[in-house]
Amino acid sequence: MLCAAHFMDAVDLSDVNVALPAIQRDLGMGSGALQWIVSAYALGYGGFLLLGGRVADLFGRRRAFLAAVAVFAVVSLFGALAPNGGLLIAARLVKGVAAGFLAPAALSLITTGWPEGPRRGRALGWYATAGACGFVGGLVLGGVLTELSWRLVLVLPAPIAVLALLAGLRLLPADPPAGERARVDVPGALTATGGLVLLVYAITRAPEEGWGSAGTLVLFAAAVLLLALFLRIESGTRRPLVPLPFLARRRTAGTSLTIFAMWGGYTAFAFIATLCLQNVLHWSPLRTAGAFVPLGLVNGGLAPFAGRLAARFGAHRMIAVGMLLLALSYALFFRIGPGASFTGVVLPVMVLNGLGTAAVFPALNLSAVAGVPDRDQGLAGALLNTSMQIGGAVVLAVVTAVVESGQPAGAGPAGGAPAGYASATAVIVAVVLAGLAAATLLRHRPDLNRETA
Missing domain, CATH: 4.10.860 (DNA Excision Repair, Uvrb; Chain A)
Structure with a gap:
């Protein structure tokens, strides 16, 4: 049930991108307004994660989860029926706020429901698998449904939300009494x-x-x-709302900086890869979405096992290996250029990326909540997700500027990526390597703030 909610959230993050040109034509939106269909969701999501995580801790994770899923379902229907761009953007903003409450509640339900060790690692691995499948599935389903109507793309998460809501009402244990702690700062x-x-x-x-x-x-x-x-x-x-000693924890800093770099690099890569495959290789949107399927399959197939390995051999080791694989996959993207083949150039990038993501994401979730009392699990998940969303926004903004300032297509190295894409790829590799350096904070050393935290 929790994986279904995560799958739904990931689908909604990716499927709308493929539908943007159709939305623009149908609603007569300018380019500036169009980008806010994506940005409004990120604004609500990133801005309300911290509050959402603390509300889950104080007032009940079950209540926060079910309320967020219900809002998600209703607003998905509202967005699909929106008669103009303004109402559609408003619906995306509200949906982002709902996701900001949903994500930390779902993650903390897992981390408080499964004890530390291999069982929690396996649960978080399946959770990561659901997210990977949702993100890639959203790209593919978005391409297919856009051929019929972009409104079907926006309504796609609604039936998943209804199923998750009905299952949650039956499966989630009742929240304990709120007590004295249920006072929001x-x-x-x-x-x-x-x-x-x-x-x-x-x-x-x-x-x-x-x-x-x-x-x-x-x-x-x-x-x-x-x-x-x-x-x-x-x-x-x-x-x-957030105890300051918690922010000063070595592990909190390490996981936050690492996921900032990891998700920032992936978000920017998905952006430039989509542009490059369509503008340089002249692939269709559906074929471009299909290029990401191997990434999702590898990630989805290995993430459950990676979570268990991280619990057994150490999350910091899995994170280091995964970040190295991600850096290598992005470095291989330098080979993209006119005439590049799927099997020779694109496929190795996607497979290595899937391996790296499978190793990093469950391990980071494990590391973020390790040693955190149950009363603060929602906060730990919220801080991790906030760093992730801000990382995606920052690195994507920088990479977008680099691509736009690059030379025209074809001006890059012979047989390689055009200059704008090559420079953007270099930025992504540098960001991921910086995240690898930040991961050294996750090595098992005495935490100076352990007692106060």
């Missing part, structure tokens, strides 16, 4: 959510408005001020 919640929303908003609009524009700089400054105020509030309250 309102000032902390407002400043943290406001700061994260402004940060994600600034990142998503910066490529269009300019990184040095007055509007962008004002947004970044406001986000920094709100987040600084949040830290000040947390240091002086008895029941903080």
